[in-house]
Amino acid sequence: MPTHTVIDPAILYFGTPVALLSTVDRDGETNTAPMSSVFWLGQTALLGMGARSLTAQNLLDTGECVINLPTAELVDAVDRIALTTGHMPVPPGKALVGYRYEPDKINRAGLHSRPGDTVRAERIDECPVNLEARIVHSRPLEKDDPADGDTFIFEARITRVHVHESIRVKGSKNRIDPNLWRPLIMNFQRFYGLGDELHPSRLAQTDEEWYR
Numbered sequence: 001m002p003t004h005t006v007i008d009p010a011i012l013y014f015g016t017p018v019a020l021l022s023t024v025d026r027d028g029e030t031n032t033a034p035m036s037s038v039f040w041l042g043q044t045a046l047l048g049m050g051a052r053s054l055t056a057q058n059l060l061d062t063g064e065c066v067i068n069l070p071t072a073e074l075v076d077a078v079d080r081i082a083l084t085t086g087h088m089p090v091p092p093g094k095a096l097v098g099y100r101y102e103p104d105k106i107n108r109a110g111l112h113s114r115p116g117d118t119v120r121a122e123r124i125d126e127c128p129v130n131l132e133a134r135i136v137h138s139r140p141l142e143k144d145d146p147a148d149g150d151t152f153i154f155e156a157r158i159t160r161v162h163v164h165e166s167i168r169v170k171g172s173k174n175r176i177d178p179n180l181w182r183p184l185i186m187n188f189q190r191f192y193g194l195g196d197e198l199h200p201s202r203l204a205q206t207d208e209e210w211y212r
């Protein structure tokens with residue numbers, strides 16, 4: 001039996017999908033940031049964003065966003081806008097580790113976009129999944145967390161889902177084929193893809209419509 005060792009890791013980034021999160025400010029100016037603190041409950045996404053990001057500020061101000069999900073193939077575009085911020089001036093802590101100001105990250109990443117149908121934030125054409133959403137609740141992390149006040153949790157209600165035909169189950173209206181959807185994963189600050197399907201899944205015997 002392997003033994004465990006008690007450690008105190010500075011980060012707990014055990015592997016989550018990367019999103020390019022587009023937001024909009026009060027003047028209608030858009031901003032996009034790579035992020036990966038995201039998961040879904042029903043038709044709601046839970047997003048974690050640092051309070052000093054322009055993204056968090058925009059979400060608090062206007063509550064509109066698009067969660068764009070890149071494939072593993074788009075890793076180079078995502079990495080091109082790592083260590084950038086739309087926040088001017090660059091917060092001192094970020095400047096210290098090499099962040100720079102970048103007002104047009106979508107263009108800088110070599111990507112293309114258009115406004116959402118239900119929100120003004122930008123949908124990215126190259127990302128096979130665009131989830132338009134509105135913030136319905138937000139709060140800072142509890143005070144007993146060492147990152148208190150530094151990180152916000154946003155509850156984002158999905159208002160429209162756009163997908164590339166290439167990831168849809170052929171002949172179905174609403175299903176995504178997990179063999180065709182290849183997310184980009186951030187695992188302890190590094191990029192990975194998914195391997196092949198490992199094992200038959202008992203959970204997958206449940207019709208997806210049951211969850212609706």
Ligand SMILES: Cc1cc2nc3c(=O)[nH]c(=O)nc-3n(C[C@H](O)[C@H](O)[C@H](O)COP(=O)(O)O)c2cc1C
Binds near residue numbers: 032035038085
């Ligand atoms: C792959 C990747 C994942 C990231 N995940 C997050 C995240 O989940 N939450 C967060 O606050 N910042 C995350 N960041 C850092 C933000 O992109 C960074 O704070 C950025 O400056 C925010 O941009 P903004 O100030 O224009 O909103 C991530 C960066 C990369 C490259």
